[in-house]
Amino acid sequence: MFDTYLENYTTQPTLIPESTVQPTVEENEMNAYVLSVIDALPASNPRLKEIQQAQDEDEVCKEVKKYCMDQWTEKDHVTPAVKPYWSV
Numbered sequence: 001m002f003d004t005y006l007e008n009y010t011t012q013p014t015l016i017p018e019s020t021v022q023p024t025v026e027e028n029e030m031n032a033y034v035l036s037v038i039d040a041l042p043a044s045n046p047r048l049k050e051i052q053q054a055q056d057e058d059e060v061c062k063e064v065k066k067y068c069m070d071q072w073t074e075k076d077h078v079t080p081a082v083k084p085y086w087s088v
Contacts, residue, residue: 025033041048055061060081067073067082075086 038048043051055065063079063082064085067078067085072078072086075083078086
């Protein structure tokens with residue numbers, strides 16, 4: 001189930017120019033870590049699917065996900081509901 005998540009996570013386009021991206025860990029190490037975290041979650045696959053669906057329907061979660069997948073804007077340009085998730 002979460003193979004799709006990992007595939008989407010690693011293939012999403014980014015707004016950051018490729019030349020400015022300096023990875024701090026190797027991609028295969030990051031992927032292994034993400035999979036180990038997902039495997040260790042104390043929830044069944046059906047429950048994880050319910051959580052994923054609820055997050056996909058939640059407006060704040062959708063906005064946070066958009067910023068995480070693309071790029072965060074300045075703090076004064078995000079909606080008040082998302083400001084707690086914005087960090088310096």
